[in-house]
Amino acid sequence: MATAKDPVCGMEVDPRKAAGRMEYQGKPYYFCSQECLKQFKGGPKKYVK
Numbered sequence: 001m002a003t004a005k006d007p008v009c010g011m012e013v014d015p016r017k018a019a020g021r022m023e024y025q026g027k028p029y030y031f032c033s034q035e036c037l038k039q040f041k042g043g044p045k046k047y048v049k
């Protein structure tokens with residue numbers, strides 16, 4: 001798998017080039033921008049089921 005999905009905006013992100021990364025409930029999440037990472041940090045439950 002080359003890409004991961006940005007849970008905030010739904011964009012496909014290359015983990016090696018991701019602008020942000022965060023582990024949540026034992027899983028890594030990747031983000032296209034710091035902005036999306038910030039959104040996720042503000043309320044991960046909104047984006048992860």
Ligand SMILES: [Zn+2]
Nearest residue numbers: 006009032036
């Ligand atoms: Zn994004």
